[in-house]
Amino acid sequence: MKYSGRQGFNRVVIIGEDELKEGRFTLRNMETGEQADLSREELFAHLTEEYREDTGGNGKESVSPAGKESNVTGGQAEVVLPEQAGPAVKTHYCGVLDQNFVGRKVKLSGWVGKRRDHGGLIFIDLRDRSGLMQLVFDQRMGSEMFRQAESLRSEFVISVEGEVVRRSEETINPSLTTGEIELKVENMEILNPSKTPPFYIEDGVNVDDNLRLRYRYLDLRRPEMLKRMQLRHRAVKLIRDFLDHYEFLEIETPMLTRSTPEGARDFLVPSRQHSGSFYALPQSPQLFKQLLMVSGIERYFQVVRCFRDEDLRADRQPEFTQVDIETSFISTEQLFAITEGLMAALWREFHGIELKRPFLRMPYYQAMDRFGSDKPDLRYGMELVELNDLARKSEFKVFLSTLESGGSVKGLRVSGGVDHLSRKDLDDLTLLARQLGAGGLAWAYVEEEGWRSPISKFFTSSLVEEINLKMEASAGDVLLFMADKWETACEVLGHLRTRLAPEKVSEEPHFMWVIDFPLFHYNEEEQRYDSDHHPFTAPKDEDAHLLDSDPLSVRAQAYDLVLNGVEIGGGSTRIHNREEQSRIFSLLGLSEEESKEKFGFLLDALTYGAPPHGGIALGLDRLVALLSGDDSIREVIPFPKTAAASCLMTGAPAGVSEEQLEELGIEIKKSSEKE
């Protein structure tokens, strides 16, 4: 079986029954006759290595979109078309032509960028998705065409024919990849004129988001946006190829499904045929992928849109894309290894770096205790310091009473904080801490002689020494203290930690797994337990005996993948036993009847030989944004929604006609409260 299909491959893998059984394969180079005997893993490593070489991505060249000039169809300039498909509208991409094409006649099509009209000579920057090419219109080449050329304006769509010529030495533009050549235009057709665009179609523009989103199709014309789309495409392709190599099947699951009580608010879709009933758009294909495991798929994945009707953030959209993965008969460690391999492949391809594996694993409790976050940014230190024992020796009532009631006193050191944290800044931080739920915030400027601080009078000089020592503080630092319930102290200081993070942090990606999440948290509003992950997550075996006596201390077989303070994925081992699943439902306050009504199909499925299974979902938008270095996932989503979940281009969401509502049996309640 040949695995070729792409030019440049010349090796053959010999696969037969024996090979499959034994997991050893022979790789033969058809040119040299060389043979190598490889294990499955070695073979795979070999193939991905060669694949990268063959596609020209040798790590150094394949960098983030900002660095890579062009990547159209593997880098060749010819437009790829089926043979004999009729006369060409376009034969080459402009941005990929170079000296090798000098003397060739080509036909280029694209958009008019900058225009430099010298009277008898006009220069046009022609832009297509690959880049720019300078067109030269000479009055002497023909007055009819020249008259047309004079009428060209920004964003006109044109098609030109001519000869690629070398520029004279002094007119070479070194800042352009095609700067050594230009096209002497012999023929031009204006395919479509354009109104003056509402903003400049160029990189680095500082335009109002309203405009960018309203004219997103123009925004996407900007080279940096095209590069983001290209990066996204390449990342998804790599992910598909990678998972395919590991024998995952991509299977689609329904978009119209039923609302389930857990988790986020659902987007609902009214049913016309069942008046008064609703579909829900999936928050994730969670149940379907588990059922696919019961179906015996064993390894499933899907690049899938998910929907959650909650308020938005820079890294949250109402619809977003997950790389959804579910496996049977695979240990958590093995799933970690596959996921890490996928991350390594992505970072190798797009940043040319080799990730250190395995990634760090840190229990949830430790992440909270040391960094005040379940997605800690490990690119810098600033760990929280536990000060209970030392705080007990002070005279400070806030500390003492907190400790008395079982709370914690924790500290955070801001190195060199004296220089950039004024009294006002500290007041602001105190205010912020209160807004985040803390009682207050104590602070101290560390000086040679001791602390300058409103609370220094409660601390003896030797205690100050001890605390300084424990927090590794020296003169010039600022210390922040918080006394509160352990969770609150950690969370709030964790917030301050990210707020006060150093400007310059390590460039290296700091991947980690946060593991051992609690299975439940207590929902104060609803007065009951809620799943921390989702209700199908299995408890850790060694904690299962605590389910009835102390549910909050039961840890889950759940994990998050975190990179530089961003959660890029999460998953768990699922419950595959019907009784255990029912038990969890009842702990969550679902009656037997309710759970049968809502999840009966799952409970049934679990009784028909459900294999042990588990999986993970990766946030594709966040992943791509991290790869491209963008702070907001909006940049890597072609048509994103605003923070208020509306689409400025289409005007969605919008009202519908009375007839439509009538058909659906829906009546809109007049929002008359205000009137």
Next chain:
RNA sequence: GGAGCUGUGGUGUAGUUGGUUAACAUAUCGGCCUGUCAAGCCGAAGAUCGCGGGUUCGAGUCCCGUCAGCUCCGCCA
């Protein structure tokens, strides 16, 4: 649901303690121009300062409300 920031010609910005014709760059339109690449030179047009109300002799500027965008909290894996 809450907090903060932003909103001035097409675009990006300036606009003083409230004061007279709201400034600059760029784009647009017209003219000149054969080696530019942020082309250049000359000229023209273009803004009820997001919207509504209030204070004032007078509001881009102060106050209240409102809309939109962004960021964060709540919410959400």
